[in-house]
Amino acid sequence: MADIAYLKEMAKNLRIEIVKMLALAGSGHTGGSLSSADIVTALYFYKMKHDPKNPNWHARDRFVLSKGHAAPVLYAALAMSGYFDKSLLNTLRKIGSPLQGHPCCKSLPGIEVSTGSLGQGLSVANGMALGLRLDGLPSRVYCLLGDGEIQEGQVWEAAMSASHYKLDNLCAIVDHNNLQIDGCCSEVMDISPIDEKFKAFGWNVFNIDGHNMEEIVKALDETERIKGKPTMIVAKTIKGKGVSIFEGKVQYHGIAPTKEELEIALKELGNGKNSV
């Protein structure tokens, strides 16, 4: 049973770490890191089998952050899980830091694959799912995509492959905040209906509220019972979720909070008062 209250608190802590590290770095992607914080929390602190003390444990579940620009949410989850010391978060995007602007698996334990160029992660997740299945392991692979990201053609190549190879040990999640750098996804290049598209590609699809922890947990649980096809969770989210001044604002896609904005953000988020 999932401890929903614990997960909600943990998501808040992730958000606090995200805005803090971004403000210190002075650059980075605020909106998409915050919009996916609840999903990533549910994965790292509820669903996934993983061992921070043994990051290369072969039978672990895998997480591929295909939308690599949301690196801060992953770094926060890894630090809070104990993969590395939380103080490392202060080095984000600085010379010599293992916390690169986009995730680099060669420099940081817990990163499964380097990402950042959009559209490539789902193929990698498919390959991992195939490899784990060949080994007869029950391990599962999770892949988080951005909604703007699915404009990349390779995503649809991978959508075909996952279905063709019946990868029921694969679960992809779209962080559907409906905003990309140049504006609304529907205005830049309409991607709707995401659910119907994946259904047509042979996927099992769940539509959920990506900020409702009960719904996230339920969808992740149900996914494990689906056999013979991959699952796509279309998670409706709000870009910048958790901080009113960032919420739904396209300009916060790729900029970090200023000092003043950080103060507002920390106030709203409770500044780790209830630190887990």
Add this chain to the structure above:
Amino acid sequence: MGKIQCSCDLMELTELCGKDMATRDAYGITLVELGKKNQNIVVLDADLSCSTKTALFRKNFPERFFNMGVSEQDMIGTAAGLALTGKIPFASTFAIFATGRAWEQIRQTVCYSNANVKIVATHGGITVGEDGATHQALEDVALMRAIPGMTVIVPADAYETGQCIVNISEYYGPVYVRLGRAKVPATMPLEYKFRIGKAYIFNIGKDVNIIANGLMVSEALKAAELLNKEGIDTGVANFSTVKPLDEETLLELAKKSKLIITAEEHSIIGGLGGAVAEFLSENYPVPLRRIGVKDTFGCSGDWKELLKIYGLTAQNIVEVAKEFFKK
């Protein structure tokens, strides 16, 4: 081929020695033998398995073969995922699609992650023949060579290909191997042992040394014979590994040469000729001529005719050398 297919063992790659054969055929045969020995070998193809010869592996190990359809980018990403779970994936398609269509996937996902993916592309170069320019990769070595962490190998014949495939399966890291469609003459001697980054010197000339790879090694050997008869002392070396370049051997040859000629079935920009020029100009400048396709697309036609049209022949090497010494 049938006989070799049945009897070729990893310990008996020597059976490929002395065989005139397309390097892609040697690849297909060797993959099957590798598959028998190592359960972690998996193979991916993008709807060209009969041409790349991975179909042989598919027939023997269907559960470890993944046809990705006509989607090279997805194939490379999937190969990376398999590699990151401990498999040793060999991903094959034509050289132009492997390196051109999926270049960024190779850069970002494979090399930046140091994923243990072996990209073995066939139909490199002009000898693709009748299919014409769209299918003739003349820039693939340049594209692969520019990526940090990538190893680039262009074997000369069947024997070297077999050894190379076994060798790279035992090496951890991304590798690009470029193979050909056309049947090529056997060039490498029985005692030859392929090693990544190690050139093979057939002989050293006092006047000219030809640095070649792929099918141009056999042309270089023919050219050397002709030049030696005409009193121009000529040597030949097989630089099958373009990256990492065997700088030590190159320097040794340069010091003994009045002229270095590079010869490759690739654009003169960025391939073996480019790599040699970069190294020598900074370390030991010596007169250099690059033989290859001169910054142009290919065209349709019989592959043997195409080699003549684009100057990828022993005769052209001879002419270039003689022209130099005429001055």
